[in-house]
Amino acid sequence: MKRPVLALLVSALLAGALAQSTTPDPQPLPPAAPADPAVPADPTVPADPAVPVVPVDVPPLPEPQPAPTPTPTPDAPVTPAPLPLPTPDPAPAPLPAPATPTPGVTVPAQPVPAPAAPTPGVTVPVPTPDLTLVLDAPLKLLQDGRPVTGSARQTLVIPGERVAVLRRGGVVTTSLEADLRAFARKVGSAPQDARFEAYPSGWTLVQRDGVTVDLDRSRATLLAALKNPATRTVALTFSTQAPARTLNFFVSKGVTTFLATGQTNYYGSSRARITNIHVGASRFKDRMFEGRTFSFNTFLGDISEKTGFVPGLVIAGDRTATGVGGGICQVSSTVFRALYGAGLPIVERRNHSYQVHYYDPQGMDATIYQPSQDLRFANDTGGALWFQTDWDDAHARLTVNVFGAPRDYTVSVARPVTLSTTPSPADRLIPDPTLPAGQRRQVDWAAPGAQIRVTRSFLRDGKVFRTDTMNSTYVPWPNIYMVGTRK
Numbered sequence: 001m002k003r004p005v006l007a008l009l010v011s012a013l014l015a016g017a018l019a020q021s022t023t024p025d026p027q028p029l030p031p032a033a034p035a036d037p038a039v040p041a042d043p044t045v046p047a048d049p050a051v052p053v054v055p056v057d058v059p060p061l062p063e064p065q066p067a068p069t070p071t072p073t074p075d076a077p078v079t080p081a082p083l084p085l086p087t088p089d090p091a092p093a094p095l096p097a098p099a100t101p102t103p104g105v106t107v108p109a110q111p112v113p114a115p116a117a118p119t120p121g122v123t124v125p126v127p128t129p130d131l132t133l134v135l136d137a138p139l140k141l142l143q144d145g146r147p148v149t150g151s152a153r154q155t156l157v158i159p160g161e162r163v164a165v166l167r168r169g170g171v172v173t174t175s176l177e178a179d180l181r182a183f184a185r186k187v188g189s190a191p192q193d194a195r196f197e198a199y200p201s202g203w204t205l206v207q208r209d210g211v212t213v214d215l216d217r218s219r220a221t222l223l224a225a226l227k228n229p230a231t232r233t234v235a236l237t238f239s240t241q242a243p244a245r246t247l248n249f250f251v252s253k254g255v256t257t258f259l260a261t262g263q264t265n266y267y268g269s270s271r272a273r274i275t276n277i278h279v280g281a282s283r284f285k286d287r288m289f290e291g292r293t294f295s296f297n298t299f300l301g302d303i304s305e306k307t308g309f310v311p312g313l314v315i316a317g318d319r320t321a322t323g324v325g326g327g328i329c330q331v332s333s334t335v336f337r338a339l340y341g342a343g344l345p346i347v348e349r350r351n352h353s354y355q356v357h358y359y360d361p362q363g364m365d366a367t368i369y370q371p372s373q374d375l376r377f378a379n380d381t382g383g384a385l386w387f388q389t390d391w392d393d394a395h396a397r398l399t400v401n402v403f404g405a406p407r408d409y410t411v412s413v414a415r416p417v418t419l420s421t422t423p424s425p426a427d428r429l430i431p432d433p434t435l436p437a438g439q440r441r442q443v444d445w446a447a448p449g450a451q452i453r454v455t456r457s458f459l460r461d462g463k464v465f466r467t468d469t470m471n472s473t474y475v476p477w478p479n480i481y482m483v484g485t486r487k
């Protein structure tokens with residue numbers, strides 16, 4: 001019968017296990033002698049030889065294949081010094097029987113959901129465009145000897161958000177009226193006499209008419225623009241007034257072209273000297289000369305306290321003294337440089353007795369002393385001469401620009417060349433009763449004597465066709481100090 005055979009097999013296995021478990025103090029065994037391969041145990045009944053197993057009633061299992069009865073292995077003799085017995089690899093675990101495949105689950109087809117209803121679109125309001133108030137002030141220019149008309153645009157932008165509110169109201173509000181009036185005051189202007197203005201492209205003669213905004217008509221135009229959403233620009237209505245000196249005035253005198261610039265620096269000048277420079281330079285500010293020979297003294301007029309000049313230091317021969325109009329030579333030297341650069345022939349010119357640091361580079365100065373010493377040029381331009389003069393006290397700079405009739409040549413002035421020099425003498429002390437005793441004030445600075453030459457060239461089509469030279473002689477000059485004597 002199958003069951004007794006199985007019980008007999010289990011009992012044999014348990015007997016072997018119990019025999020091993022009752023061995024006291026297990027000792028390592030010597031290497032076992034080769035034996036016949038053991039018959040593998042029934043894979044369905046695994047047993048651990050190290051753990052006693054109580055006989056149990058094994059439930060019926062699937063009928064195994066008959067296995068041969070294992071041949072018992074005799075016990076190996078025990079030796080006094082046994083060697084460790086290597087632990088055999090455990091027998092591989094039995095492979096489980098293949099699982100019965102689970103029958104597939106059929107998932108019923110799901111209905112396709114209907115598309116979601118579209119969200120209604122949000123209408124974004126179109127922003128209201130800005131509204132721009134514009135005034136194109138007329139601008140009259142002289143280009144290539146001919147008057148042309150342009151404009152100078154000025155604008156006031158009303159933001160679109162505000163325009164939207166104003167258009168809903170449909171009226172010129174109090175605040176909008178205030179803005180309109182403020183803009184009208186800003187763009188309104190008095191007429192300005194025509195004069196030459198410097199631009200990157202060169203000098204241009206400009207006439208700026210006066211502008212007066214017509215508020216009533218401009219307001220009506222603005223209101224119409226508020227009621228018409230398509231309007232983007234509002235042109236203000238205005239009237240103009242011509243100045244007394246127009247472009248035609250210059251054209252009639254033949255003055256249409258820039259000729260030359262003269263410039264000097266008066267850094268370190270006293271207040272009295274600066275005052276006299278301002279008074280003298282103002283006589284050459286936007287003034288026209290007509291004639292064959294230009295005279296500085298005649299054009300300047302009388303130098304006196306009645307005409308605005310004040311006492312200052314002047315060079316009187318070989319000494320420095322106090323006199324009305326001290327510093328006027330700053331103006332005469334600057335005018336000289338402008339007319340000399342314009343190519344006018346020199347009729348009368350005298351340099352200072354010594355080199356004055358205000359007139360660097362040296363050799364380009366001109367002293368005057370009424371009524372004897374003058375500065376004169378021949379006016380060979382064929383027309384009038386127009387002077388525009390400006391001063392910049394922040395940089396101590398005086399500038400004289402001269403304009404006239406166009407020429408078919410240009411003028412080039414070379415830098416001065418020093419031919420010889422003489423050392424300056426010892427310091428000079430001059431008593432001054434207006435200063436406290438012992439106090440010193442320097443009024444002049446030492447300068448060497450020198451012979452200096454300047455060359456002027458005239459060019460037509462880029463080629464020199466004439467040159468002239470100008471020589472200046474300066475005596476050596478000491479430091480001069482005013483020394484107080486007042487007690």
